[in-house]
Amino acid sequence: xxxxxxxxxxxxxxxxxxxxxxxxxxxxxxxxxxxxxxxxxxxxxxxxxxxxxxxxxxxxxxxxxxxxxxxxxxxxxxxxxxxxxxxxxxxxxxxxxxxxxxxxxxxxxxxx
Amino acid sequence: xxxxxxxxxxxxxxxxxxxxxxxxxxxxxxxxxxxxxxxxxxxxxxxxxxxxxxxxxxxxxxxxxxxxxxxxxxxxxxxxxxxxxxxxxxxxxxxxxxxxxxxxxxxxxxxxx
Numbered sequence: 001x002x003x004x005x006x007x008x009x010x011x012x013x014x015x016x017x018x019x020x021x022x023x024x025x026x027x028x029x030x031x032x033x034x035x036x037x038x039x040x041x042x043x044x045x046x047x048x049x050x051x052x053x054x055x056x057x058x059x060x061x062x063x064x065x066x067x068x069x070x071x072x073x074x075x076x077x078x079x080x081x082x083x084x085x086x087x088x089x090x091x092x093x094x095x096x097x098x099x100x101x102x103x104x105x106x107x108x109x110x111x112x
Numbered sequence: 113x114x115x116x117x118x119x120x121x122x123x124x125x126x127x128x129x130x131x132x133x134x135x136x137x138x139x140x141x142x143x144x145x146x147x148x149x150x151x152x153x154x155x156x157x158x159x160x161x162x163x164x165x166x167x168x169x170x171x172x173x174x175x176x177x178x179x180x181x182x183x184x185x186x187x188x189x190x191x192x193x194x195x196x197x198x199x200x201x202x203x204x205x206x207x208x209x210x211x212x213x214x215x216x217x218x219x220x221x222x223x224x225x
Contacts (some may be wrong), residue, residue: 009152033213042202043155045213088154090214099170100145100214102154 002027004091006103014111016078021106023072023089031092032072033100034063036085043088047074079110114138118203118217125193125224133188133220135203143206144186145170145214146178148199155202161186193224 003026013019030051035043047056049065056063062075072089086107090100119134142163147155157170161180177189190197203217
């Protein structure tokens, strides 16, 4: 059974600081996704990582994937209040993309 | 272009009542999913449909049934609602092929009293 674990589950940080969210998974996969969810809202896709060593960046967020270590990271650079949200990683171990398994989510609060 | 549309957005049921959650997509995607989201547990897959005419159980299927009515629509039915089914339900679609992400509806907040 695939397990996906995020660390930390809660993160409170000051504006301007850097931090990393970790996503570990238990079964070999080369497809990992990061989503953002604002309170009371749906999930918004942030990154799709499809191979070992994949790195993607959008604004102050950068995601990477190490399939050998079964680890993905979401790095936040110089955090701003607008990044406050819950971030989920999700792993797909099928060939058809029909079985996403989500982590528990990391609730990020960026304080002014 | 609405993407993924769920109805209703909110619902309160009494224990034992039944209801159907509707999901429709205009993205021409093959795969559709139903997830439930509970605090501290991420999203858990209830049922999915890899293509029109097929459905399969996910991680937490007990107490639910689904129908893939056509390529656009995928409904989730609670035959006899229980308080443990109080949750936020999300429908999602996925084009397939392993190269794109899933797209989510706005969610249905269901409370069973």
